[in-house]
Amino acid sequence: MNQNLLEKFGTPLERVEKAVAALRQGHGVLVTDDEQRENEGDIFFAAETLTAEQMALLIRECSGIVCLCLPEDKVQVLELPPMVGDNTSSFQTPFTVSIEASSGVTTGVSAADRVATVKAAVADGAQPADLRRPGHVFPLQAKRGGVFERQGHTEANVDLMRLAGLKPYGVLCELTNPDGTMARLPQIVNFAEKNNMPVVTIDDIIEYRKAHGC
Secondary structure, three states: OOHHHHHHHOOHHHHHHHHHHHHHOOOOEEEEOOOOOOOOEEEEEEHHHOOHHHHHHHHHHEOOOOEEEEOHHHHHHOOOOEOOOOOOOOOOOOEEOOEEEOOOOOOOOOHHHHHHHHHHHHOOOOOHHHEEEEEEEEEEEOOOOHHHOOOOHHHHHHHHHHHOOOOOOEEEEEEEOOOOOEOOHHHHHHHHHHOOOOEEEHHHHHHHHHHHOO
């Protein structure tokens, strides 16, 4: 990864601290993985502070497949089975069955409806009956060890929420260019600067967790 482009956002540890601070304040962050992996940048928002305006940004600027990252225990409580019995995706992306809020939504497609679905899923005391299946929000189950166990955006999302002292639930979507191609690091950095978002890498999060023993 071109570290020169990232230096303007600080050292690896500073980048994590800036991302954590932004999430605490209800703002979004951009998270990139390795060039040899997906080589993509995902916009993260905390589920508990998510707004319809932020969801609209994800729908407008990203791939449109808005995912809700959840730890294993939450997935079990909500009784969300894997999307498929045999996951053959390149990076073992841990999709569960898609969801919709069982009340308070219309077709489930609008930004407001998708936020309502996210809020229903992450609410304290949420039960399986609070969600319909399938729907327009795509849960992802994070590995228990976080980025130490799997160097994916799903685990990075839950790890960052925990580091920020928030509930361990967040949404993400992959940043795309206006022509529909995937944004790479130069475009990710440009978007981040225009939208005042910090940029952090999954390797940064690994380094931060090791340095702080968390």
